[in-house]
Amino acid sequence: MRSDHEGFVEASLHSNADDEHDPEGATIAFERSQVATLARQLTHQLAELDAARERLDAGTYGACERCGAPIPEGRLEARPAARTCVACAR
Template sequence: MDARERLEGERRRTAERLVRLRREHEGFVEASLNSNADDEHDPEGATIAFERSQVETLTRRLEQHLTELDAAVLRLDAGTYGVCARCGGSIPPARLEARPAALTCVGCAT
């Protein structure tokens, strides 16, 4: 699989996860609107507000990841994909397979 296919696949999977999370978030919002229960004092587990907060955080992370993937595609088009943004060296192919939007080589990332 080449870099463009890897980036497109990662973007597609991330966008699909984002759609699912947004639906889940809508469900939490709807549940909290339609309920007058005091979920903050529910001894059975996590509150709806806590669950909603977690989904919102995951949503922001996925949105950021999409932005990073789009930037990686721009680097690919510019011929700079796989070049460390910090030291200018090559980013190892194994790192790009694991983290397709990686900006830095392993040495600079640590």
Template sequence: MDTRERLEDERRRTLRQLASLTRDFDAVVEASLDSNADDEHDPDGSTIAFERSQVDSLIQQSHRHLAEVDAAIERLDAGVYGTCETCGRPIAPARLEARPTARQCIACASARR
């Protein structure tokens, strides 16, 4: 599978995950409509609030990942995919295989931490 196919496949997978998480979020919100609105005194209320927060966090994470994949596709189209944005050297193929959205080589990514 070439780079474009791998990135497009990752984009499709992320969109499917986002759609599933959105359905889950909608179901949690719908369930909360039937519950007591007093989360402090209703034992189920805090569970629903926690679930809603967890699913929302996963949705936000999926949106960020989708943006990273789209940026990687843009770099591919611009002919700079696989080039470290910090030092300008090539990013190791093994790193791109493991993390296709990588913007930095391992040395620059490690230095940033």
């Protein structure tokens, strides 16, 4: 059993050494794409917050961009950058 295990470890080490492709490559590519997705989401959120700050400056913050109705406080607490009321967001 012990020698089988050692043989397996040696074989897998050997196959990794022979492989041109980094065995971690797929994982790293996946993590990179996760990070890229996260970065895109954060960029989008920052843009939304920037727009919210502009509306704050313009005095239109908290008003629905589509119908002009006030956006409920609870919605603004949950989504400070919300542009529309619940009805218009649907």
